Amino acid sequence: VPNGDNDHEHEGGQLGLDMFGVFLAGDRDTLANLVNEHAEELALPEALTGLPAPLREDAEMSGAWVQFAVAVAEILAERGDRRLLDRLTGPADNPIVRWQNALGQAERLRADGRFVASDELLTGVIAELRTSSGTAVDAMLGPALGMAGANAFDRGDMVAAQRLTDEALRECERTGDVAGVAIYSENLANLVITSDGEGQGAFRRRLARAQKLHDAGRLIEARTLLLDVIAVVDAAPRDAPERGYRSKAHGLLGMILYRMHDPTWAEEETTLALEAGKEAGDEAAVVIYTANLDVLRRG
């Protein structure tokens, strides 16, 4: 029972409990409406940051309350008010605390099935972690990549799932994270099995072979193989796993054509690679193919 001695707390507490009920019912639209309606009250310093007394003895409810508070804070943040989110996720000027909180939040979002929102958080954290160093970074980057890989898997993006899980594994190997190595090795193995089941494994091998042929200077063979691969990629439905390799396939063809002294076609293919990279949200593809276009245009 909320403490009746303090009207403000009572009101605020009751509002929170009411909204919590809506959250538990999974009614996100109503929750968003309520947050918009009570945005000012929710932005007050004491709002939602304390665990209501009725929930304190119940570990499961306590955990759900934290997820609920973060969900409300995110809705507020989307409206442009980050005060509650900052209070919940710690001071923004301490990057380690901020990263930890963001990873925790991404985990909660993931547990809640909100993979895209979780990914959005992770993308920023991973980018910052990759350009930082230290033991805290070493401890966080592998799990962050692993979580992003798991999100990609659950979103059905097998290509990104394999890439990110592999990166997580390499990061854990680099830092000597034995548990991480075991987890991501197993995850990667499962991904391989799953991919092969969908025929994607053979497709990957053909694309990888095209890269090997290129690296060996066997450009005509590489181009022939790649044109077949691209025909499959471009004809695949938008949600087919092969589409995830579209950027790579066109980028590699652009590179081969550049080496075969066909700059016009090379530029066309590299432009396609860049567009596919942007569409997939693949940061590395955007950076690399933008740079390749510069090289091609400079001649």
Place this chain on the structure above:
Amino acid sequence: MRFRQERALRVRRPLALEAIRREQDLLSHRPLDLTVDGHHSYFVSGDEIVFRVEGSPVTWRFALSYPPRLLADTIDDDVTEPTAWRVLLPETGLWWLPLDGLIRQARLVRWQDLGGERVATIAQGQLPVFISHRWLAVDQPDPTGRQARLIAWHLLAAIGEAANIAEARGLHEPRRRSDIVGHRVGMGGSELAEACLVAVLRPTVDDGVLGELVAETRSIEELVDDDLVSFAEADDGLAKMRGLLERRPLLAELTSRIHLWIDYCCLPQPPRTEPEQAEFRDGLRLLTTAQLLGLTVILLDDVEDYTRRAWCLLEAITAYRLAGDYDVLSGLPENTDPLGGPYTHLSDLLLDLPQLVWRAMLDTELFRAIDWREAMTRLDISVTDPDDLPFIYDLLRAIPAPNRLHTLVGDLVTGVFPLPQTSAGSALAPSKLGATVAEPPRERIVPLQWADVLKLSTRGAVGKTSAAPVAARQPFVKWWKAARGRPKAHVAIVASCEGEAVLIADWVDTHRAELETTCGVMVSSRSWLADDVAPVGTLVYGWLARAPVTAPNWIILTQSVRRRHCSVTAALVETARNAGRAVAWALLDEEAAHVVTEAGFPARSPNPEAERGDASQIRLDPRDRGVLGGVYRENLIAFLRGDSGA
């Protein structure tokens, strides 16, 4: 070593998983050039070079065959033509089995049963290949014929790889190397394939038939489908290979030009007649010669067992130290990946094992701390016939000091670190441990007749070598009655262990006049320093101390690899330069030892206008004895600047 093998096995993942990880690299986005600004770091992984740029999450991965423009400056780095072409081969004791003979036999055949298959000559256009492998039974190295199948298929694949390289790079275009990263760049392949290109293809194939050869090769490549080991294992009696070669005349002809040295086929096997015994003795004497005449390849199946066998260890170290290189043939499907565990494990062992063997030899021959039998026991190596051990020991001790560097932050540094004295009681000390020594332009290079300085076998017969004298064990010596009239010089020795340092110091102490004449100086002092990655064996000093040096010239005596890649040597030399000392290098391990002098050497007095750079003034207490037990390399700078560093 066993622990490392177990670890290698433990961390090995399923083949499918390893394959997917290699694919992941191949599927990464590839740049045409490194166009991003910022501080770059890089590493080489197999046939790729990967750059990272500070502040950027993106990695820039290039095939070494198409490197970024910043690696455009390259030098020729072709595999040399076989030594066998340039020397007169011995008339007895050295036999070779042409590859086409092995393919016909489809198994390893006893020397006595080979008859006309073996040959005694290596002509132009023929490549001698020394096969180092484990015997799988006491009296028969390859009871099932599996090794024969693997050797034949690997060599045929190497010819094919050579043809592909020739087509992509040009038949007569040399392999190129970037001095910046120290790796091959541009089109290239394995050492074996490059050797086939130089020794077999170039002399016998012209551009007109190269296309046909490539076509023959690729028609086989399609059948093998990236799994050579499994394909070879399944080719019972090599029937499939013979069938394929019947319809591929160019490849078939080239197989006759690769001549193999395989112990079972090229040395008379027991029981031997009297003439066979004589032939056998001649052959054993020529074992090292056989390796030096061509390329050694190791059939890699069980790394740990391979390196614990005395003959195999001897062959591997000989290839590594004397022949300059080796290649590896995969003996198991999981060993196929050059980036995989067993390959890395063998490479690591080949960095460490020569060091351990060298220390055992120093303990035996220089310090006489143990006898040769105990040395072999301590090395934990086995041999089927114990009577072979003295012979193997003698060959091992004839191998000079290892000349490749394996350093860790945990290297133990002992001896005396010389510091240039700036005034009474003061000296200059380094402020950081740089990675490499900056190389100013060379002034002149002078030969030095010191070819034997790093050899133990020249000190006498086994058990009768001259022990290290007391003076050489002193890590710092001053000579007051040095040759007069010339500028003074300090000799600073940097070695891989105290034993090696003492060995060099003994040579310097007894051959000082030659160095003085060559360099035009009078040597007034000598120090030695050991930077030891594996501090086992005898420690004659066991301290690390600092000593002020007044001489205006410093001669650094070390192996050439330390000149470029040793941070301890770098700190020593940079500090001398910063204090205005003129520097010369006496490099002891290259084909002919020589002295390289830098600008201003020899100087009459220190250059007062030298820039201090990364060095600072310190006070030296004459009562300071240093640190017992030495200092780990990561603590060296702190120690030199006055902290204990222990």
